[in-house]
Amino acid sequence: xxxxxxxxxxxxxxxxxxxxxxxxxxxxxxxxxxxxxxxxxxxxxxxxxxxxxxxxxxxxxxxxxxxxxxxxxxxxxxxxxxxxxxxxxxxxxxxxxxxxxxxxxxxxxxxxxxxxxxxxxxxxxxxxxxxxxxxxxxxxxxxxxxxxxxxxxxxxxxxxxxxxxxxxxxxxxxxxxxxxxxxxxxxxxxxxxxxxxxxxxxxxxxxxxxxxxxxxxxxxxxxxxxxxxxxxxxxxxxxxxxxxxxxxxxxxxxxxxxxxxxxxxxxxxx
Amino acid sequence: xxxxxxxxxxxxxxxxxxxxxxxxxxxxxxxxxxxxxxxxxxxxxxxxxxxxxxxxxxxxxxxxxxxxxxxxxxxxxxxxxxxxxxxxxxxxxxxxxxxxxxxxxxxxxxxxxxxxxxxxxxxxxxxxxxxxxxxxxxxxxxxxxxxxxxxxxxxxxxxxxxxxxxxxxxxxxxxxxxxxxxxxxxxxxxxxxxxxxxxxxxxxxxxxxxxxxxxxxxxxxxxxxxxxxxxxxxxxxxxxxxxxxxxxxxxxxxxxxxxxxxxxxxxxxx
DNA sequence: GAGTGGTCTAGACCACGGT
DNA sequence: CCGTGGTCTAGACCACTCG
Numbered sequence: 269x270x271x272x273x274x275x276x277x278x279x280x281x282x283x284x285x286x287x288x289x290x291x292x293x294x295x296x297x298x299x300x301x302x303x304x305x306x307x308x309x310x311x312x313x314x315x316x317x318x319x320x321x322x323x324x325x326x327x328x329x330x331x332x333x334x335x336x337x338x339x340x341x342x343x344x345x346x347x348x349x350x351x352x353x354x355x356x357x358x359x360x361x362x363x364x365x366x367x368x369x370x371x372x373x374x375x376x377x378x379x380x381x382x383x384x385x386x387x388x389x390x391x392x393x394x395x396x397x398x399x400x401x402x403x404x405x406x407x408x409x410x411x412x413x414x415x416x417x418x419x420x421x422x423x424x425x426x427x428x429x430x431x432x433x434x435x436x437x438x439x440x441x442x443x444x445x446x447x448x449x450x451x452x453x454x455x456x457x458x459x460x461x462x463x464x465x466x467x468x469x470x471x472x473x474x475x476x477x478x479x480x481x482x483x484x485x486x487x488x489x490x491x492x493x494x495x496x497x498x499x500x501x502x503x504x505x506x507x508x509x510x511x512x513x514x515x516x517x518x519x520x521x522x523x524x525x526x527x528x529x530x531x532x533x534x535x536x537x538x
Numbered sequence: 539x540x541x542x543x544x545x546x547x548x549x550x551x552x553x554x555x556x557x558x559x560x561x562x563x564x565x566x567x568x569x570x571x572x573x574x575x576x577x578x579x580x581x582x583x584x585x586x587x588x589x590x591x592x593x594x595x596x597x598x599x600x601x602x603x604x605x606x607x608x609x610x611x612x613x614x615x616x617x618x619x620x621x622x623x624x625x626x627x628x629x630x631x632x633x634x635x636x637x638x639x640x641x642x643x644x645x646x647x648x649x650x651x652x653x654x655x656x657x658x659x660x661x662x663x664x665x666x667x668x669x670x671x672x673x674x675x676x677x678x679x680x681x682x683x684x685x686x687x688x689x690x691x692x693x694x695x696x697x698x699x700x701x702x703x704x705x706x707x708x709x710x711x712x713x714x715x716x717x718x719x720x721x722x723x724x725x726x727x728x729x730x731x732x733x734x735x736x737x738x739x740x741x742x743x744x745x746x747x748x749x750x751x752x753x754x755x756x757x758x759x760x761x762x763x764x765x766x767x768x769x770x771x772x773x774x775x776x777x778x779x780x781x782x783x784x785x786x787x788x789x790x791x792x793x794x795x796x797x798x799x800x801x802x803x804x805x806x807x808x
Numbered sequence: 809g810a811g812t813g814g815t816c817t818a819g820a821c822c823a824c825g826g827t
Numbered sequence: 828c829c830g831t832g833g834t835c836t837a838g839a840c841c842a843c844t845c846g
Contacts, residue, residue: 355831356832471638
């Protein structure tokens with residue numbers, strides 16, 4: 269089960285290829301890819317450091333005597349768990365531990381309140397999806413202000429958000445300054461912060477990145493994301509709804525006092 | 539882009555196969571499986587009802603003129619988004635909307651407090667994983683009480699949890715009643731509830747089900763789960779840590795006042 | 809036993825990142 | 828340009844469920 273080093277070449281200049289080992293994964297009732305994942309997982313902890321690049325897929329597959337598709341199934345799972353990072357044209361690297369991002373502060377607050385973490389991209393009018401319109405209480409097909417924002421963590425984008433604000437929520441908005449750009453986005457947020465915030469509710473679920481979100485997150489379309497839906501209440505109405513998609517591979521969402529909680533990847537153990 | 543019905547047989551007794559259509563998915567810059575997913579997604583909303591069983595994979599693949607593996611890639615994504623449910627030996631069915639499960643009540647509370655939703659399975663001594671031990675502040679290798687619980691929603695298991703309680707947190711526990719079963723589990727929870735709860739922190743991340751959790755959730759090992767890690771503080775120490783894995787396909791985790799929030803599957807739109 | 813989804817293979821070509 | 832991961836094919840066999 270452990271990873272015996274390859275017999276030849278055990279000098280101090282052992283390459284990444286050497287350290288992966290060549291343990292066969294036959295003779296197992298469990299699927300090959302599952303066993304393979306376990307073996308690789310242990311190798312990652314023992315023999316590799318964060319950021320290090322693994323041998324390429326064709327080579328790994330040959331080394332473990334499996335088809336490339338089978339190997340990829342194992343890599344996919346490890347990537348889903350945030351242990352690996354794969355980039356086309358570059359290679360597969362060992363991922364750093366997931367970053368904890370706080371998604372629920374002590375006190376409820378309007379988006380854009382403390383100008384923290386989130387970076388406004390732009391603002392446009394759009395007809396929200398029916399599900400969002402239902403939450404907002406607007407008529408189907410009614411256009412609402414839609415502010416796009418990006419959340420950065422240590423310089424990299426970890427989340428993309430669409431904030432939907434019905435015109436009724438921001439009556440003070442000067443319709444003259446309605447150029448579709450970042451200026452209008454700031455105006456909408458400013459008006460929103462004037463309102464009294466009654467409360468907010470959040471939910472988290474698994475989803476896959478839409479094409480535009482994927483681009484913003486530097487991922488391929490369909491990449492797994494954690495979808496955080498927030499509903500902001502004011503004057504007994506829903507004043508705004510935010511749908512934020514967080515990169516599931518790199519993010520750990522924290523609630524309550526954000527503290528150093530367990531990393532999922534440290535919980536590996538079959 | 540829409541789904542033209544098959545030319546032949548448009549009687550009122552159209553079968554499921556008919557309603558899937560035969561729209562070709564070539565002539566596309568985007569990947570076939572992505573386009574396929576979109577087409578199927580629309581068909582699910584338009585032509586199918588919850589619980590209905592789809593044509594089998596070989597037939598769908600033939601109908602869309604793609605390899606079965608390609609079709610499966612599309613189905614996989616739809617399942618990840620909670621739109622489909624696949625069971626070996628049975629078939630692929632249209633999944634009901636995700637159920638909202640509350641994972642953070644208004645006021646912090648000890649596990650087992652209101653005997654709600656969670657069902658105690660058993661209790662044993664175990665040496666928690668290093669990451670958990672670090673959170674607990676116990677020595678590596680130290681054995682702690684480990685209560686296994688299951689969360690039911692409408693009769694089906696939606697989450698499996700391991701609650702780790704160091705012996706120091708429950709000094710009043712009579713070591714005589716230390717039979718490894720449910721009785722001890724209840725005793726541990728009872729003692730825990732005697733303590734003053736100072737606060738709790740939670741985090742959510744994506745993971746894949748370990749073999750035992752998968753069994754408890756009626757899923758295959760490796761199935762996507764939302765891992766909720768909770769830390770309970772008392773007397774300026776970490777009194778307990780809970781690691782709960784929720785079925786990502788069927789669950790929507792709610793925070794704050796649990797309300798009818800948006801369903802991710804209603805947010806589909808590329 | 810028949811039918812389903814799950815696993816696996818051995819190829820091929822494509823899209824992208826860096827050189 | 829080359830090497831990488833991403834997509835796709837056309838098969839095969841296995842594990843499971845159910846009648």
